[in-house]
Amino acid sequence: MLKGFILAIIFGSIVGFGVSNILVTVNPQKIITGIPTPTPISTSNSIVTTPVISTPSLTIEYPQNESIVETANITLKGNTAGSSFVLISTANDSYQTVADNSGSFLVDLSLNLGVNLLNIKSISPDDIENSLELLVTYSTAKLE
Amino acid sequence: MITPTLPAIALATAGPTTPPSSEIQKIRQVIQEKVSQKLKEITQGETDPKKAITATIAKIENDTLSFDTPSLIKKATVDDTTIYIGLKQNKIKFSDLKIGQEILAIGLLDKNQQLAIKRLILTPQKSFQNPNQIIFGRVVDISTSSPILVVIPYSNKNSQYQIKYTVGKTKILRQTGQKASLESIKIGQKIAVVATADPLSRQSLVSIKIITLD
Numbered sequence: 001m002l003k004g005f006i007l008a009i010i011f012g013s014i015v016g017f018g019v020s021n022i023l024v025t026v027n028p029q030k031i032i033t034g035i036p037t038p039t040p041i042s043t044s045n046s047i048v049t050t051p052v053i054s055t056p057s058l059t060i061e062y063p064q065n066e067s068i069v070e071t072a073n074i075t076l077k078g079n080t081a082g083s084s085f086v087l088i089s090t091a092n093d094s095y096q097t098v099a100d101n102s103g104s105f106l107v108d109l110s111l112n113l114g115v116n117l118l119n120i121k122s123i124s125p126d127d128i129e130n131s132l133e134l135l136v137t138y139s140t141a142k143l144e
Numbered sequence: 145m146i147t148p149t150l151p152a153i154a155l156a157t158a159g160p161t162t163p164p165s166s167e168i169q170k171i172r173q174v175i176q177e178k179v180s181q182k183l184k185e186i187t188q189g190e191t192d193p194k195k196a197i198t199a200t201i202a203k204i205e206n207d208t209l210s211f212d213t214p215s216l217i218k219k220a221t222v223d224d225t226t227i228y229i230g231l232k233q234n235k236i237k238f239s240d241l242k243i244g245q246e247i248l249a250i251g252l253l254d255k256n257q258q259l260a261i262k263r264l265i266l267t268p269q270k271s272f273q274n275p276n277q278i279i280f281g282r283v284v285d286i287s288t289s290s291p292i293l294v295v296i297p298y299s300n301k302n303s304q305y306q307i308k309y310t311v312g313k314t315k316i317l318r319q320t321g322q323k324a325s326l327e328s329i330k331i332g333q334k335i336a337v338v339a340t341a342d343p344l345s346r347q348s349l350v351s352i353k354i355i356t357l358d
Contacts, residue, residue, distance in 0.1 A: 066215060068194040068250065085319055085357055087336050089276035094338040094353055096321060115196065115248060117274040123336070123357070129280050129298050135272070137196035143252060143262045 057081075058122050058130035068137045069111065076107045081124035089119045111138040193252045195259060198272050201245050209241070209249075209261070220249055220259035229265045236266070246271070276352065279305060279337045286331060292348070293329065295337065306348035307337055315353045324356055334358045 060078040063069055080086060082103045088095045092112060099105040099122065109118075118134040199211035209220045222238060230236040241247075246269055251261040284304065285294035293307040309326070316324045329335065334357040339349035 064192065066195045066197050066217070067192055068196050085280075085336065085355075087278050087280075087338065087355070089274060089278055089338050091274050091276065094276060094278075096317075096319075096336075096355060098319065115198065115272045117272050119274050119276065119278055121278040121280065121336075123280045123298065127280075127298050127334075131278070133274075135196070135198065137248075137250070139196070139250070141250075141263070143194055143250065 058120065058132055060120065060132065060134055063134070063136050066135050066137075068139050068143075070138075070140050072111050072113070072138055074109060074111060074136075076109055076118075076120075078105050078107075078120070079103045080105065080122040080130060081128065084122040084124045084130075086120070086122045088121075090116055111136060113138055193254075194250075195253045196248060196250045197259065198246065198248055198267065201241060201243050201247060204241055204243060207238075211249075217253065217257055217259050219257075220251065220261045222261050222264070226261050227263045229263070231266045231268065248272075275340045276338050277340070277349065279307075279339065279349070280357075281305070281335065281337070283329060283331055283333045283335060286329065293335075293354075295335065305337075305339075306345070307339060307351050307354070308342060308348050309351045309354065314351045317353065317355045319355060319357050328356060329354065 058078065058080045060076065062077040063074060076088065078086070078099075080099050080103050082099060082101045084099045084103065084105075086097050086099055086105050086107065088107055088109060090109065090111065093110065095107045095109045097105050097107050114137065116136045116138060118136060119131070120134060121129065121131040123129050195217065197211075197213060197215045197217050199213035199215065199217075201209055202212040203210035207222050209222065211218050211220070226238070228236045228238060228240065230240070241264075246267045248265040248267050249259055249261045250263040250265075251259045253259055279295060279297050280299070281295040281297040283293050284296050287293070291309050291311065293309065295305045295307050297303060297305065311326065316326055316329070318324045336355040336357055337349070337351050338353040339351040342348040342350050
């Protein structure tokens with residue numbers, strides 16, 4: 001009786017460990033943790049790179065937006081994508097230039113007395129457009 | 145942060161008497177870059193405190209005005225020296241100001257981005273608009289019966305503009321600024337247009353200048 005009982009325990013242990021070992025081999029994560037683990041970004045040794053799409057921008061260094069200038073004739077200084085065509089419109093006129101390879105551009109323009117709203121647009125050689133508005137006031141009045 | 149000092153500038157600008165080693169050249173290059181970066185920061189960081197903004201008055205409290213404006217300057221203060229000018233160029237008082245009025249505020253900007261108004265001018269609604277629009281696009285059709293070009297803009301390829309032109313009045317230029325002829329404009333050409341809204345039609349624009357870009 002006791003011999004049979006011991007044999008049953010040994011047999012049960014062998015069967016139990018054997019089955020669990022098979023399950024661990026088939027589906028290790030599920031059995032070992034039972035908790036979902038984060039998916040790795042890459043399991044291979046190769047570096048996965050995402051292409052960076054850079055959109056050329058348009059910035060104006062001078063004059064600053066909402067600034068006051070004391071002369072009618074100013075040189076606008078800006079930067080955009082290299083070799084872009086740049087067009088600036090004031091209420092009375094428009095001015096054009098082509099930015100250099102680094103994207104820098106200078107445009108001489110004439111302002112009206114008072115508030116001037118400048119529309120500035122650039123288009124890169126690959127047809128990417130950028131635009132901004134600049135409010136510049138031409139006034140010789142002293143504020144102090 | 146590296147503060148440019150005299151020895152650094154001297155090192156960056158002084159010419160070597162003997163051919164420098166690659167290490168000295170490297171150090172010199174780094175210092176030159178730092179100095180020019182710092183100088184750039186200094187010159188660009190100097191913002192002129194004199195500002196002129198257009199805004200709509202949103203709130204009036206004691207000596208402070210709050211604005212509804214796309215500008216970063218949302219608040220302003222007035223004092224005894226502030227001059228107020230009405231729509232008829234007449235002098236008005238602070239008590240004449242009302243919420244919803246459009247103004248041009250000229251003053252000095254402080255560190256808290258608050259404008260100390262020296263001159264406040266009432267302006268008519270939407271008075272500071274630039275009527276001249278700029279369109280970059282490609283010519284898709286040229287009317288043979290009327291002076292109209294059809295252009296699809298790069299900014300929205302699902303739309304199109306009818307660009308009216310007037311022979312002898314609309315300036316036709318090349319990218320270089322040289323004069324060009326209307327005949328030089330072809331279907332498929334990339335152009336830039338400066339135009340105003342057509343009072344007769346919402347779908348069309350009246351061109352002032354057409355510039356061929358390729």
